[in-house]
Amino acid sequence: MSSNTLALEATGISKTFGNVIANDQINLEIKKGRIHALLGENGAGKSTLVNILFGLYKADSGTVRVDGKTVDLGRPKDAIDHGIGMVHQHFQLVPVLTVAENIVLGNEPSNKANVVDIESAKEKVRELAETYQLDVDTEAMVEDLPVGTQQRVEILRSLYRKADILILDEPTAVLTPQETDHLLQVLKKLATQGVAIIFITHKLREVLEVADEVTVMRNGQVVGSTTPAETDESGLAEMMVGRSVVLRVAKEEASPDKTVLKVNNLCVHDDRGILAVNDLSLEVRSGEIFGIAGVEGNGQRELVETITGLRNAHTGQILIGDSSITEFSPRQISELGVAHIPEDREKHGLIGAHSVADNLILNRYYKTPFSNNGIRQQKAIADYATEMVEKFDIRTPSIETPSSSLSGGNKQKAIAAREFSHDAKLLVASQPTRGIDVGSIEFVHQQLIQQRDQGLAVLLVSAELDEILSLSDRIGVIYRGSLIVTENSTDLDRNRIGRIMTTGSDST
Amino acid sequence: MPILAVALAIATGAIIIAFSGSSPVDAYKALIDGSLSDSKSIGRTLEKATPLVMGGLAVAFAFKAGLFNIGGQGQLVFGALIAGAVGYGITGLPWIIHTPLALLAGAVAGALWGAIPGILKASRGAHEVITTIMLNFVALNMTDWLASKVWREEGVIVRTPHIEESAEIPRWGEIPTGFLLAVVIAFVCWYLLRSTTFGFEIKSVGLNPNAAHYAGISVKKIVILTMAISGLLAALGGAIETQGVVGRYEPGFNAGLGFEGITIALLARTHPLAVIPAAILIGAMEAGGSMMQFKADVSPEITDIIQALILIFVATPIIVRWFLSQKEANELSVSTTWGSS
Amino acid sequence: MSVKESKSIQQVLFSKRWWILTALILVIFTLWTAEFQEANTTAVLAGTLRHSTPLVLGAMCGLLCERSGVINIGIEGQMLMSAWGGFMIASTSGSLLLGVFAGIVIGMMMGAVLAGISVGLRGDQIIAGTVINIAAIGITSFFFSLGRTLPSGKTQVIKLGPLADIPVAGRVLFSNKPITFLTLLLIPTLWFLLFRTKWGLRTRAVGEHPSAAETVGVSVIGMRYFNVMMGGGVAGLAGAYLSLEAVGSFERGMTNGKGFVALAVMIFGRWNPVGAWGAALLFGYASAVQTQFQFRDWLTNDPQFIGIIPFVVTIVVLAGFVGRARPPASIGQPYSRE
Secondary structure, three states, X not given: OHHHOEEEEEEEEEEEEOOEEEEEEEEEEEEOOOEEEEEOOOOOOHHHHHHHHOOOOOOOEEEEEEOOEEEOOOOHHHHHHOOEEEEOOOOOOOOOOEHHHHHHOOOOOEOOOOEEOHHHHHHHHHHHHHHOOOXXXXXXXXXXXXXXXXXXXXXXXXXXXXXXXXXXXXXXXXOOHHHHHHHHHHHHHHHHOOOEEEEEEOOHHHHHHHOOEEEEEEOOEEEEEEOHHHOOHHHXXXXXXXXXXXXXXXXXXXXXXXXXXEEEEEEEEOOOOOEEEEEEEEEEEOOOEEEEEOOOOOOHHHHHHHHOOOOXXXXXXXXXXXXXXXXXXXXXXXXXXXXXXXXXXXXXXXXXXXXXXXXXXXXOOOOOOOEEOOEXXXXXXXXXXXXXXXXXXXXXXXXXXXXXXXXXXXXXXXHHHHHHOOOOOEEEEEOOOOOOOXXXXXXXXXXXXXXXXXXXXXXXXXXXXXXXXXXXXXXXXEEOOEEEEEEEHHHOOHHHHHHHHHHOOOOO | OHHHHHHHHHHHHHHHHHHOOOOHHHHHHHHHHHHHOOHXXXXXXXXXXXXXXXXXXXXXXXXXXXXXXXXXXXXXXXXXXXXXXXXXXXXXXXXXXXXXXXXXXXXXXXXXXXXXXHHHHHHHOOOHHHHHHHHHXXXXXXXXXXXXXXXXXXXXXXXXXXXXXXXXXXXXXXXXXXXXXXXXXXXXXXXXXXXXXXXHHHHHHXXXXXXXXXXXXXXXHHHHHHHHHHHHHHHHHHHHHHHHHHOOXXXXXXXXXXXXXXXXXXXXXXXXXXXXXXXXXXXXXXXXXXXXXXXXXXXXXXXXXXXXXXXXXHHHHHHOHHHOOHHHHHXXXXXXXXXXX | OHHHHHHHHHHHHHHOHHHHHHHHHHHHHHHHHOOOOHHHHHHHHHHHHHHHHHXXXXXXXXXXXXXXXXXXXXXXXXXXXXXXXXXXXXXXXXXHHHHHHHHHHHHHHHXXXXXXXXXXXXXXXXXXXXXXXXXXXXXXXXXXXXXXXXXXXXXXXXXXXHHHHOXXXXXXXXXXXXXXXXXXXXXXXXXXXXXXXXXXXXXXXXXXXXXXXXXXXXXXXXXXXXHHHHHHHHHHHHHHHHHHHHHOOOOOOOOOOHHHHHHHHHHHOOOOHHHHHHHHXXXXXXXXXXXXXXXXXXXXXXXXXXXXXXXXXXHHHHHHHOOOOOOOOOOOOOOOOO
């Protein structure tokens, strides 16, 4: 049986970063023509393991055998030469090159003078796309493509290199339910053609649907192997987290009150001058969570940036309370009582080289008691920071530690501590749980509900549909900068949202 | 680490002196003779160090906001010229008004000149490294023109008339009062950056302009203000030089001072107080340079080489992140805003 | 078909209308100030080309580096070191060819220094470049001794047969010195290499998204070292041009800001060799305009105002174009694999 021959075998893989043990004596067997799911929560070490298999990281110890032979995977090129391909979590495509150029990069068809034969490159890509039914326009610029298509380009790139072991790192994180279904079909098809697939995810449903085998990782170790036939969602979840988890957030019925945020016919341009938010209107009331569901890049970022004063509106109106804020600076809007958890923690949420204490007062450093006539009050800052670190359980060696050395979850807690203590009436939370561990996710979710119950108006933007569904009281589905549908969350289900997110239309 | 860099540079300088056929021991002995041997030479060293403290502060201060001001030279000549013009052009004032007035005029001129690259960066995204360098050339031409056409002293030499006595900064024994002024300003900069909310805003913009913007800090305002202050600091150096040492503005004086500011700022790792000893070190080399030529027959340009070597030795580990904590590496990064507005 | 094409030509003309207008005004201005004399016009145009040569070379150095993700602020210093080194070798050996060669090699060595600090050791690229600039001033001042000359004089004009006799255009384009000709060849060559070859595709990928290039087996570090050294070589050629072709001796600080102007030229030319050539001609014209002012006896008593023209133009260009032109995405960021 060909399906039982090993394509790849890793034994005793270990890797440490500083004091953190990312991989501890990992063993993994991947069979030809099978889909092998690698399951674990954020920080479990899945990405580290596959980056080692692809030659991006160097393992401290351990061996990798491909087709029975021990191989040295010092560089990605070695991995490619041994038939290993990888679809990365953050797409590794050059935005300003075409699809064909991206696919052949590093392995270009060319004449003797090293001039790239772009026509034959396009032809080869077209053939591949046809064989595997992965439709792409070879001449399109990658930056103009939707994420689902970009992912197809990544898969084609591996197939172009004749990969028979394909690693996919969290491929469904950025996809709509419909795109995810399509991807899973593609993977099944590839498997029947003999490709061994390593499929990383933390979504249990997908594992059960598509995997032939499952390996579960936790804290850098393999904690178990199983097959979908032998287990179910809660069984997998328990293996993954090490305790039984609440898959849903418990919350009371919302009791919304006055309108806090009102957006009327808003139009906003993106950085390239293209209309990103198109005639969008919405209302968020105090005591409710309004969730915006949608594929990333449909104007969510621009909407959030305009509401928080970081970007100028083109036309339309934004009211916070009774103030029209389209001409306001970020500082003026913050003063009105708007808290903001930004999408990109490292880039926008924190000043990494500043201490935890300074980051905790970043939106209020200029006010009493932290500043007196322009002079910083070190004691008041320290006292406040100590209190916040305790209250929000931020794990840090001291309040003077640079915030860049905290873990992702603790960074997010620090931002949450700052914004939740803002005495705000509106909270704009953008991807508030991206890339943090399950414990911190639970914490942030509970905080959001708690703040809502205390009368805060919350605008929640998230690419995680489950997060939107479980937290929101009302949901708006965004597509190409417009809200297509706005309804109570109880009236919307996954499939309907998914359909609107992908097609912009509510009709079946 | 900075001391090691200086030692390495001096050792390499010795080898170069030896290769050029002179005795390194004699040369360095003469250098020390001319700069540190008695109160008179120490006074000369401090005199040389004064504009260097200011130039170093100008670069270090801008660095805190992530800005690389290499336009110190242009800002300095403007300060020197305007202080000179006010120093001779206004008469009949008591020194208690005239001296600070001339200093202030020079400082304001430098602040305005320094604000230009700040405005260009804030509003148009033009990187200050190129605009400040270009403005150096413009400033040299413009001050040259002003000194030769508008405020020229009668006679063959292109220079402004000597300033009034009431605008002169006196010496305090052998110690130039201007140096004490520079030290006071260094302390002011240090306090401003360490303990004020304005300093916090400057550092926040320098460390992460995106997050500073998110936190409601007006990055554009900080960029313009920081460049203006940086220009003010450099220009004050020029004004003190005019009023305390030269007594008038002469085109071409102090050429190259702006670049020494960079060496000093990096040698001091951008700490405002550490700028003082760094400037004294370089000032001593300049003060002793002529003695070195006189006594040991070594071209005074050897001090240029030693300075370049110090810069290489001190800058290499600074710019190499291995030797630094992440915090320091972030503080010493200016390449992140290149080419984007 | 032909209708469609002619329409697109119209569209092109329309979209470039400001360029065309600027060019027209410059042509008329040039002819007028040259008093409509052929000799004068030729002199101005030849001056434009002459002044543009070191700028376009410097800009090509800059774009070689930046296309692969490394900011090179040290072009000025690289040019100065090469101008000095090339002159010293040429005056010692008596061979101009050897001098030019030495200039290129020194430029490549300076490129290796920049790459070593900013690519190998991952230092800040702008500080590294500034250190090179300052060090170059110190080193060239100290080791230069006055009174040296070139035994064989500077490089001589080569005339390309009858082409060189065509009035104005022929005399400007086909009657030049060797490094100028080499530069005119280098511009399309570099364009072809950058946009048509494997090396070019990989260079652009490395500059835009280094980790993407690395995952398909392209060595980011290797490409950056190579490109920054090649760029240094091109800057070295510009240095050799200054001391061996333009002036015929070495002077302190003779680059006079050209390395920085070249960066503005690179940005104005949108990181494209052909675009950079167009931009360099514009800047070259801003310098050559001096000659014209002399014909008309303008500002001859206030040369300072003419002297600042190229620098002011640089600032204006930077302020007007930086936001609109998109640089390679990864410039300024050190790359490491883990």
